[in-house]
Amino acid sequence: MGEAVLTLNSQGLLRVVRGAVALAVVAVALTACKTIRPYEKEYLLGPLMDDAALPALDARFARDGLQRFERLAGTGGGGAGSACPTCGG
Amino acid sequence: MKHTSLSTVMTGALVTCVFGASSPVHADTFRQRAGAYADNQGTQRERLQLDGSVDAGGFAPAMTASSLAATWTREFTRLGEDAITQYDSDVYGTERRTDDGVNLTFGQVWNRLSDSRVGVGWRSDGVVTSRTAGIGGGSWFFGETFQASIDLTRSLTDRPRYPILDYDFAVVDPPTRVDSTGVSLALRQLVSPTLVVLAGGSNFTTSDRPPLRTLSLGARQYFPSLHGALHPTVVRAINRGRVTTDTNYGEVDAWQVDLAWLQQISRQTRGKVSWRWYREDETTRAYGDELTFGSDLVSVGLARALPKGFRGGAPGKGIDAPLTVEVNASRYRTNANILAQVIEAGVSTSF
Numbered sequence: 001m002g003e004a005v006l007t008l009n010s011q012g013l014l015r016v017v018r019g020a021v022a023l024a025v026v027a028v029a030l031t032a033c034k035t036i037r038p039y040e041k042e043y044l045l046g047p048l049m050d051d052a053a054l055p056a057l058d059a060r061f062a063r064d065g066l067q068r069f070e071r072l073a074g075t076g077g078g079g080a081g082s083a084c085p086t087c088g089g
Numbered sequence: 090m091k092h093t094s095l096s097t098v099m100t101g102a103l104v105t106c107v108f109g110a111s112s113p114v115h116a117d118t119f120r121q122r123a124g125a126y127a128d129n130q131g132t133q134r135e136r137l138q139l140d141g142s143v144d145a146g147g148f149a150p151a152m153t154a155s156s157l158a159a160t161w162t163r164e165f166t167r168l169g170e171d172a173i174t175q176y177d178s179d180v181y182g183t184e185r186r187t188d189d190g191v192n193l194t195f196g197q198v199w200n201r202l203s204d205s206r207v208g209v210g211w212r213s214d215g216v217v218t219s220r221t222a223g224i225g226g227g228s229w230f231f232g233e234t235f236q237a238s239i240d241l242t243r244s245l246t247d248r249p250r251y252p253i254l255d256y257d258f259a260v261v262d263p264p265t266r267v268d269s270t271g272v273s274l275a276l277r278q279l280v281s282p283t284l285v286v287l288a289g290g291s292n293f294t295t296s297d298r299p300p301l302r303t304l305s306l307g308a309r310q311y312f313p314s315l316h317g318a319l320h321p322t323v324v325r326a327i328n329r330g331r332v333t334t335d336t337n338y339g340e341v342d343a344w345q346v347d348l349a350w351l352q353q354i355s356r357q358t359r360g361k362v363s364w365r366w367y368r369e370d371e372t373t374r375a376y377g378d379e380l381t382f383g384s385d386l387v388s389v390g391l392a393r394a395l396p397k398g399f400r401g402g403a404p405g406k407g408i409d410a411p412l413t414v415e416v417n418a419s420r421y422r423t424n425a426n427i428l429a430q431v432i433e434a435g436v437s438t439s440f
Contacts, residue, residue: 018304025276025288036234040282043311047359048318048351049285051309056392057351057361061124061136062419062431063386069423070367070384072301072326072343 118142122415122435129428131169138162140437145195153198164188180216180249188214203228206240219246227275236277242293244269253337257375261334269295285309287322299330299340307347320349320363332374339373339380354391361390381424388419413437 036044043049066073119141126134142158168177168184177184194208205226212219227238245268252262271293278286287307294300307322324347329340349363365386372379392415417433 022290036232036279036282038233041279043283043313044279044285046311048353049309049311054351054361055120056413056415056435056437057359057390057417059363059386059388059390059417059419059431059433060122060138061126061433062388062417062421063365065126065134065429065431066367066384066386066421069425069427070343070369070382071338071341071371072303072328072369073345073367 116142117144117440118437120435120437122433124431124433126429126431128169128172128421128430129426130171132167132172133169134164134166136162136164138435147198151200153201155195155197158192158194158196160190160192162188162190164190176251180251186214186216188212202233217246217248219244221245225273234279236275238275238277240273240275242269242271242273255334255375256373259334259375261337263335263337264297267295267297269293271301283311283313297333297335299328299332301326301328303327316353318351320347320351322347329372334374336374339371339375341369341371343367343369357394357396359392361388363388363390384421384423384427386419386421388417390415390417392416411439 047054063073120139122136122138122140124136124138126132126136139161140158141160142156145155145157147153147155164187166186166188173184190210190212192208192210194206196204196206198204203226205224207224208222210219210221221242221244223240223242225238225240227236229236245266247266248263250262250265252260255261271291273289273291275289276287278288280286285308287305287309289303289305291303292300293302303324303326305322305324307320309318309320311318322345324343324345326343326345329342332339344367346366347363348365349361352360352362354360363386365388367382367384367386369382370379371382392413395412395414413436415433415435415437417431419431419433421427421429421431
């Protein structure tokens with residue numbers, strides 16, 4: 001019983017920690033987001049920073065092939081896209 | 090490894106979205122790519138892939154642009170003697186198989202700062218077939234420095250019935266149809282003139298497995314003096330909960346670390362060196378045994394843009410559109426004594 005309660009509390013604590021981390025990320029993002037002016041985005045819009053412009057350099061076949069050995073390959077990695085706001089990316 | 094074939098086909102079909110959180114491009118682009126894989130188990134695979142994206146313009150009020158993208162993939166596999174399982178022999182009846190896949194995505198940009206997309210996908214090897222549909226959208230906020238995207242995906246997979254006897258003598262009999270529904274959230278923050286921070290999370294519910302949750306954190310740091318950029322990413326995936334005889338592997342969780350360096354070598358040439366580390370821990374259903382799988386992947390890629398009119402001809406006599414030639418080489422190694430090499434080459438063009 002004690003172990004069950006401890007497990008439950010640990011899981012609850014883990015959720016709280018995760019929520020706090022998520023909120024911290026959003027808070028930092030909202031705080032920091034006014035620091036970049038449009039004329040300061042030269043490097044950010046470059047091809048080395050833009051995931052949407054990089055498929056030519058991706059080993060896509062190799063990565064897809066991992067799914068035959070790894071059960072959770074291909075999950076996560078959210079956030080891919082373009083760093084160019086006014087390009088619609 | 091006895092369950093590998095069925096489970097990996099399922100997982101790949103279920104959790105791979107048909108499209109990423111990318112948006113329409115303002116040009117017609119076409120890419121063709123070929124790849125070859127060989128490993129020390131004697132397995133060989135070859136893949137052909139065609140990608141096309143057509144700029145459909147902005148045909149509705151407030152629509153800045155739209156595009157229709159299609160991908161077709163055909164993959165030939167010949168399993169080596171050491172890689173053939175009883176499942177392969179019973180279900181496929183041969184060491185050879187052919188995978189076909191098609192994805193279609195229609196994307197739109199609204200008022201330049203928001204985008205939406207809808208996509209469908211289909212994939213089959215003649216025995217296992219999966220269909221996926223998805224819808225998503227995103228927008229930039231706060232002076233175009235913070236982007237949030239959300240995607241919803243639903244997949245259906247059909248497969249043959251194949252019951253097996255597990256180590257505890259329970260009959261594991263996965264259902265012939267599996268459905269999965271998931272939501273993914275992606276955040277992007279332009280933190281400084283040289284730094285982008287990425288964060289993402291997803292939750293997938295599947296009819297035969299515990300929910301799959303992932304969290305990812307990444308960065309893109311540019312170094313102006315080196316003309317290069319560092320791309321680190323960490324992904325945590327958790328697929329733990331009650332496991333029944335509907336599924337042929339136990340509870341799993343995984344860590345994945347990606348580290349890549351991208352270099353502008355010359356005005357037309359870019360290079361990439363990347364390393365990926367993966368660790369997967371499994372607790373089996375039958376006796377709660379703890380198993381660990383580990384792997385790493387090293388890749389080197391090179392892309393060179395060939396200007397319009399290349400091949401020394403005057404404009405109009407050479408190639409009429411700029412081309413990009415791309416090559417990649419990878420080496421994959423696991424703690425299950427699998428060592429594989431992959432080579433890919435392709436060419437793309439934009440109009």
